[in-house]
Amino acid sequence: MLKFEEQLGKYQSKIEEYLRNNCSVHPQQPQQTLFDSMRYSLLAGGKRLRPVLVFDFCRMCGGNWEKAMPFAAALEAIHTSSLIHDDLPCMDNDDYRRGRLTNHKVYGEDVAVLAGDALLIAAFSYISQSDYCADVRIRAVEYLADCVGELGMVGGQMLDIQSEQRQCTEQEVLDIQSRKTGALIRAAAVLGVLAGNGTQEQLKAAEDFADHIGLAFQIRDDMLDQIGDAQVLGKAVNTDGVKNTFVQIYGIEECDKLVNKHTALARQALHAFAENGFMLDLADYLIHRMK
Numbered sequence: 001m002l003k004f005e006e007q008l009g010k011y012q013s014k015i016e017e018y019l020r021n022n023c024s025v026h027p028q029q030p031q032q033t034l035f036d037s038m039r040y041s042l043l044a045g046g047k048r049l050r051p052v053l054v055f056d057f058c059r060m061c062g063g064n065w066e067k068a069m070p071f072a073a074a075l076e077a078i079h080t081s082s083l084i085h086d087d088l089p090c091m092d093n094d095d096y097r098r099g100r101l102t103n104h105k106v107y108g109e110d111v112a113v114l115a116g117d118a119l120l121i122a123a124f125s126y127i128s129q130s131d132y133c134a135d136v137r138i139r140a141v142e143y144l145a146d147c148v149g150e151l152g153m154v155g156g157q158m159l160d161i162q163s164e165q166r167q168c169t170e171q172e173v174l175d176i177q178s179r180k181t182g183a184l185i186r187a188a189a190v191l192g193v194l195a196g197n198g199t200q201e202q203l204k205a206a207e208d209f210a211d212h213i214g215l216a217f218q219i220r221d222d223m224l225d226q227i228g229d230a231q232v233l234g235k236a237v238n239t240d241g242v243k244n245t246f247v248q249i250y251g252i253e254e255c256d257k258l259v260n261k262h263t264a265l266a267r268q269a270l271h272a273f274a275e276n277g278f279m280l281d282l283a284d285y286l287i288h289r290m291k
């Protein structure tokens with residue numbers, strides 16, 4: 001096994017290559033502006049955390065992680081679609097994302113909405129057309145749809161919108177996080193286990209890991225909005241002013257402790273996997289991330 005940074009770099013470059021060569025490439029079709037808009041955001045970099053989770057959970061279960069490429073691409077396509085929609089003037093109204101102008105700033109709101117729609121749909125097409133047996137594909141589609149839909153990420157965004165004008169309780173903020181950010185991270189880990197033909201116990205452990213790492217990730221995200229550097233983050237900072245965030249509830253110092261606590265709990269869940277070195281390191285790496 002390669003050193004952590006090398007393995008991370010390998011996962012990231014493989015998904016970059018796959019997305020570039022396979023997603024929304026239709027040279028003979030007349031909707032070129034739509035494809036350009038989709039690829040503009042999809043190929044804008046980003047940490048590729050969700051694909052990395054798919055790959056390494058698959059590998060830890062003894063599967064061939066490169067075969068899981070369509071699952072990883074699906075996760076990144078949905079994540080990107082949510083970022084495009086999240087940045088729209090009717091949502092967060094942001095000008096920068098991943099170090100470049102947001103999608104609607106370049107292509108206009110009409111095209112940006114369609115690019116987000118098409119990326120979301122494409123994700124399910126990647127899974128449906130992958131090389132796995134029908135049972136695995138259906139289970140993956142079902143799990144992912146639940147995590148993304150009205151009770152998952154979209155439902156979490158709805159709760160976030162509904163709570164904008166009032167102070168939420170701690171429990172409400174936790175619930176919003178677990179749907180809005182956590183659910184897609186959970187889907188990434190679980191689809192990795194499905195791709196690797198893992199056991200029921202491994203599936204449960206992947207959910208457990210993802211719930212804790214997702215929470216640590218969102219708390220760190222809220223912290224970075226306060227203490228981060230816009231240049232490094234590739235997006236504006238101090239934008240959470242009117243929102244209910246973990247920093248508002250706990251303050252920076254307590255947030256720091258919580259990130260450490262939930263990372264430790266996430267690492268514990270990895271006992272269900274024999275070759276868990278990379279994932280243990282990834283959890284630690286995320287604690288200190290600056291972007």
Ligand code: GRG
Nearest residue numbers: 046047048081082083085086154157180181221
């Ligand atoms: C179109 C599927 C769809 C959803 C619409 C707008 C919306 C509903 C949901 C918003 C979900 C959202 C943007 C949650 C925030 C998640 C989050 C912490 C994003 C940052 O993820 P990183 O740091 O970003 O992994 P990079 O750029 O590195 O990929």
